[in-house]
Every structure is written in C-alpha cells, then in structure tokens.
Amino acid sequence: MNGPADVIFYAAAALTVGAAVLVAVLPNILYAAVALLFSFAGVAGLYVLLSADFLAATQVLVYVGGIVVLLLFAVFLSNRIAEAKITNPTHFRLPAAVICLVLFGVLSYTAVSTPFAVKKAVYLPTTADIGELLMTRYLLPFEVASVLLLAALIGAALISRPERGVPESPEMEEGKR
Amino acid sequence: MTLDKLLVVAAALFCCGLYTVLTRRNAVAVLMGVELILNATNINFVAFSHFLSRVMGGQIFAVFVIVLAAAEAAVALAIFLRMFATAGTVEVDFADELKG
Numbered sequence: 531m532n533g534p535a536d537v538i539f540y541a542a543a544a545l546t547v548g549a550a551v552l553v554a555v556l557p558n559i560l561y562a563a564v565a566l567l568f569s570f571a572g573v574a575g576l577y578v579l580l581s582a583d584f585l586a587a588t589q590v591l592v593y594v595g596g597i598v599v600l601l602l603f604a605v606f607l608s609n610r611i612a613e614a615k616i617t618n619p620t621h622f623r624l625p626a627a628v629i630c631l632v633l634f635g636v637l638s639y640t641a642v643s644t645p646f647a648v649k650k651a652v653y654l655p656t657t658a659d660i661g662e663l664l665m666t667r668y669l670l671p672f673e674v675a676s677v678l679l680l681a682a683l684i685g686a687a688l689i690s691r692p693e694r695g696v697p698e699s700p701e702m703e704e705g706k707r
Numbered sequence: 708m709t710l711d712k713l714l715v716v717a718a719a720l721f722c723c724g725l726y727t728v729l730t731r732r733n734a735v736a737v738l739m740g741v742e743l744i745l746n747a748t749n750i751n752f753v754a755f756s757h758f759l760s761r762v763m764g765g766q767i768f769a770v771f772v773i774v775l776a777a778a779e780a781a782v783a784l785a786i787f788l789r790m791f792a793t794a795g796t797v798e799v800d801f802a803d804e805l806k807g
Contacts, residue, residue, distance in 0.1 A: 539708040543716045550723035550743055559736055566739050569720070573746050576716070579708060580757040582766050585749075585773075592773050597742060597780045604735045604784040608791040619732045619798070626729035630722040637721070641714035648710055648758045659763050660770065668767050675774045682778035690785035692792075 539579055546572030557620075559605055567598045584657040713754040721747035734787050734797045738780065745776045 549569035556562045570593040577586035664672045720743055727740030749769040756765020787797050794801055 536708060539712070543712070547716060547719045547723070550720050553739055553743060554723045554726045554730075559733055562736060562739060566742065569743065570746065573720075573750060576713070576750060577753060580713075580753050582753050582757070582769075585753060585766055585769055588770065588773055592777055593742070593746075597777060600780055600784055601735060601739060604738075604787055604797075608735065608787055608797045620730040621732060623730050626726050629729070630726040633725065634718055634722040637718035638715045641718065642711045644711075646710050646759060649761070651757055652761075656763060656766060660766060663763055663767055664770075671771060675771055679774060679778050682782050686781040686785035689782070690788045 535579065538575070542572050542575030542579065544572075545569070546576065560602070563598060563601050563605060566601070567594055570594050570598065581651070581653040582656060584660050710754055710758045713750060717747045717750040717754070720744075720750065732798045732800055734790070734799050734802070735784070737799060738783050738787075742776060742780070745772055748772060 546569050549565045549567075549572060552565035553562045553569060556565060570589060574586045574589040574594070577583075577589055724740045724743030724747060727743060728737050731737050731740065749772050752765040752769045752772070754765075756763065790802060791797050
C-alpha cells in the first residue's frame, strides 16, 4: 500500500504522537486535555487505516466524546477556579525522560528488527463480525464487562456523591453521653 | 504503512504516557497518561490483528480495553473529586495516608 494511504498514515501518526508529546510536556493541564483529544482523534484515524471501522467509531464516541469531557470536568471541579490556579506541576523530569527515551529505543529496535510473518491485509467491514463474535465466542467476557461497567458506575456515583447529614454511629453517641 | 511503523508509533505513544505518569503531580494528568498507555496497547492489538491474523480477536480485545478504560476513568475521577473534597488538592504527593 502506498500513495494516498501512506500520506494519511503519516499524518495520523504525526497527529497522534505530536499531541501525545504535548500532553506530556504542556504546563497547563487544560491545554494538555485538549491535546489528549487530538491524540485520540489521531488514533481513530489509525484505526480507520487498519480497517477497524467499528473501533474507530467507538474511539471517537467513548474517548473523544466521553473520557476527555469527563477529564475536563474533573479539572474544573478539582481546581479552585476563583484563584485561577489551573496548573500542572511536574517532578523527576530528567530521570523520567531518560527512562522513556531508552524504553522507546528498545521497543522500536525490537519492532523494526523482528521479522513478522505479515499476511496480505484485507479491507472489509468489521462491525457485523465483531457483533457475531461478541454474541458467540466472546459471550462470557462480554457479560462480565457489562456487570463490571454497571458496578463501576454505581461505585463512582456512590463515591462522588456529596456527603450530607451522615447519622452518627451508635458507639459515638454512647461515647458522647 | 507497515506493521513495524505502527509498532513504533505505539511505542512512542506508550513512552509519552509513561513520561506523563512518572512526572505529573496532578492526579487527573496522571490519569491522562494512563489513557495514552491504554491507547498504545490498543494500536498494537489492532495492528497485529490486521497484519498477522484473519480473525477479529485483536479488535474484540481492543473493545474490552476501551470498556475497562471508561469504567476506570469514571471511578478514578470520582475518587479524585472525593479526595479534593477531603484533602483540598488532587496532587498525588498528598495522597499518602489511607485513613477514611
């Protein structure tokens, strides 16, 4: 595959990695969240090139539409807006950069030098296949994931609920008297 | 577009996420790094499934990773809000005691 597809691949890869680097280095956490959005969009583009149309749509819906908005909410709710202090301090910058660069070198060297038995790629719609597999071969993981999602969302609602008028436990009232 | 180029892109994404997790002190930013790492793994799953196999296993696994990432983000952000309500900050350095 060459020509336009390669151009699109390099554009999507540059968008993904460039925005991810911005997420890593931008001092303002709001700008980092917006850069994260662009990085996720780039990943969705890569999915399209890999003939994963369902995953690309899911990526846009769940990540770009959901998680980034959730993160922005958290940023706004957990910074004192009145003081206008939306910062994102860092530490251990140099050792972390060394670790990451070395790891990146090792990973890319391994990826480039390993001979993979690449087959001829096919481009077909995948949504029907994924749906069928979820209902047959991967039915148990699917159900487990559903239960986990429900439990996680109930737990999140329970944890983040504002505390109001918690009745004191009997022991404490005993002690008071 | 070949498999090794995609793996290099995923490795770069992973390292950006790792750097974010290692250096940031704001817990929300750490969560952003975790999301980057999960996206890097997803790229690997889909790339291997596209280039090496005929079955959809990699894409199914990526769907489950996305589901888990969404659940994790919801719970983690709820915890951050609770932490902000009790400790007044979301910097991970201050989360050093487990008392309720």
